[in-house]
Amino acid sequence: MDLSRLSAQYHSRQGVSSVDNRLMRDMTLRQFRSGQQSRDELCDASAELLRVATHLGVASNSACPICEQMDMVEVRFAFGEGLPPHGRAIEGEGDIVRLRDLKRAVEIYEVEVCTHCRWNYLLRKSALLSS
Numbered sequence: 096m097d098l099s100r101l102s103a104q105y106h107s108r109q110g111v112s113s114v115d116n117r118l119m120r121d122m123t124l125r126q127f128r129s130g131q132q133s134r135d136e137l138c139d140a141s142a143e144l145l146r147v148a149t150h151l152g153v154a155s156n157s158a159c160p161i162c163e164q165m166d167m168v169e170v171r172f173a174f175g176e177g178l179p180p181h182g183r184a185i186e187g188e189g190d191i192v193r194l195r196d197l198k199r200a201v202e203i204y205e206v207e208v209c210t211h212c213r214w215n216y217l218l219r220k221s222a223l224l225s226s
């Protein structure tokens with residue numbers, strides 16, 4: 096996936112404030128193992144996503160479900176009021192605190208990326224302010 100697809104997902108969302116994609120991820124991986132989805136289709140992190148993952152990713156401590164290397168990281172992107180339309184990569188907890196202090200409608204998208212084979216998946220989206 097590239098970052099424009101991620102932002103397209105944000106802009107087309109239908110009022111769902113929190114979504115956990117783990118079940119969809121499991122289904123995608125089953126389709127891969129049974130040959131219904133190719134590695135090329137799934138391991139398509141764009142150069143920009145890989146760059147963000149390399150610089151800002153936090154090690155996920157789990158093996159990549161595709162290539163089984165321990166090169167998995169999680170990156171977070173913020174979308175919402177006062178942010179660029181294509182979202183902003185989160186650089187650390189300080190960013191989260193600053194965004195929360197602004198008290199704006201912001202959503203955080205968590206993406207796992209394997210910097211070895213380029214597997215990537217949108218794991219979770221959640222509203223920054225819970226109320």
Ligand SMILES: [Zn+2]
Binds near residue numbers: 161211214
């Ligand atoms: Zn991998």
